[in-house]
Amino acid sequence: MSSRILSSLQARYESLKVTVSNDAKSPQAAKFLIELTDMSLKFLEKTSVRVPLISLVPNKSYFSFSLKSGKQKTARAINEALFDFKVRDRLNHILNNSLVTLPQEERKKLLYTTAMAFCCAIDLLKKGDQKTPATYFECLIEHLLSRTFGINPRSEVEVLRLEEEASTLPTDLIFDLGPGKSKFHVPIKISTRERVIQVFAHQKVLDGVHGIGTFTGMLVCLTETKLDHTKNEVVEICLPKQWILYQRFIAPIHRFYYFDLPKKYALLKTSTPPMQVLSFSEFFDEAQSLTVPK
């Protein structure tokens, strides 16, 4: 059973990667994302049980999936309030590009469950595979953003025209909406930890090469939770004071979006300078206003 479901998931996952790389905004990409989520939810429902976790995050409860069969393995931590098997009935909102029609709470659940289900299935079916969940998450964001902006991204920026040969800077995604419109620099991370400084540093290079204001930085993250598998404890690793330093002294990032928004980062909206750290579900409401540089 496990090996059959793993190979079906992997086949769809490979198709998703190819489709996103060819045409990220295509409805076909949405179809693969929905299929993977649907298959993963079915698999989790049938073959696994919920393991309660000790949450050291105030006001958030977490659990993890574990296979019913003998194996002791547990998947990643899941925010109880944001994961819902019932989103299977609403997955078509991704295909129809109609997430904006869902109320915020519904939308959050749909997005979080779509991001998490496949990752949890892979956690249970493969040992120590961090890359597949990370790539899946990138594909999800790449599809949702390109669908919303109506344009596919690229993953490098031309820099250093001064020399004979042009150099390029490899980046996460770049969405260039054309003359007079925004250009977005979109790093995507499952979680940031100490690696967040890279995001600010890349923005700084873009600001330096192309001028401040040319690229709008927009970080998209899944969560900052960390699960201690021996103690079954969940913590959120947040470094808000370092974020303030980076925002002040490296380069400002315009938006930070989270699927599971850490309170400590949400509070940065009143820091100096203020930083906009929001739930990713809010992106869909403000996307149009972001397409015009302020």
Add this chain to the structure above:
Amino acid sequence: MSSRILSSLQARYESLKVTVSNDAKSPQAAKFLIELTDMSLKFLEKTSVRVPLISLVPNKSYFSFSLKSGKQKTARAINEALFDFKVRDRLNHILNNSLVTLPQEERKKLLYTTAMAFCCAIDLLKKGDQKTPATYFECLIEHLLSRTFGINPRSEVEVLRLEEEASTLPTDLIFDLGPGKSKFHVPIKISTRERVIQVFAHQKVLDGVHGIGTFTGMLVCLTETKLDHTKNEVVEICLPKQWILYQRFIAPIHRFYYFDLPKKYALLKTSTPPMQVLSFSEFFDEAQSLTVPK
């Protein structure tokens, strides 16, 4: 035999860590470094054989150690020209702080062998332990620099005095030589790969908070080699064009030192802006001139 040598090495390694954290510049730290190197070289000589590697790095030959006993495991790649069992006779140059009296080629071998021997022993004796070699390398650099500068470092910088409570920025090492003298910001890495951008970004924060020129950035690296254990091939991963971008648009680093200096980075001395990427053995000749800000 293997478990006995491993526990002796680990006991000395733990003592080294404690000693360096209490008084990095102490002769006792040198004694532990020498003992660990001596024990590791004996272990390698007795129990392992040299496995030739396919070097894809022009003009450099690499080999690796592998245990004579059945186990297939190989350690990290070693630059043949820089590793020498005979340095055991010259290890006292570390204790006497007299590296500067050795000719460059001798000094390079002594430093490289001292950095590598223990790391290779750990590669062979422990599975997947990256942290012990990295920490050992940090202890080695911390001792050599603090001994040379005659002062112990600290590992954070006070920043953000504007708020009520002072924040600190965790950094690699900071050597503050006092009024009118240099303050060094010293990141230490076994190899940099895509993580080098952190070095420039930290420097940028220090420049922003304390003013440009307050901290002199000095990166110390072991090597940029990567060994493919299935193909037995060694490559050097260098991204010189990205380094130029980071040096130009994030923050300039004053010195980059390598134990196994990559040609592509050495050539950056003629780039725009010029970057000083040198063999770490050269540090000891210029250390005194670096202590006065230019």
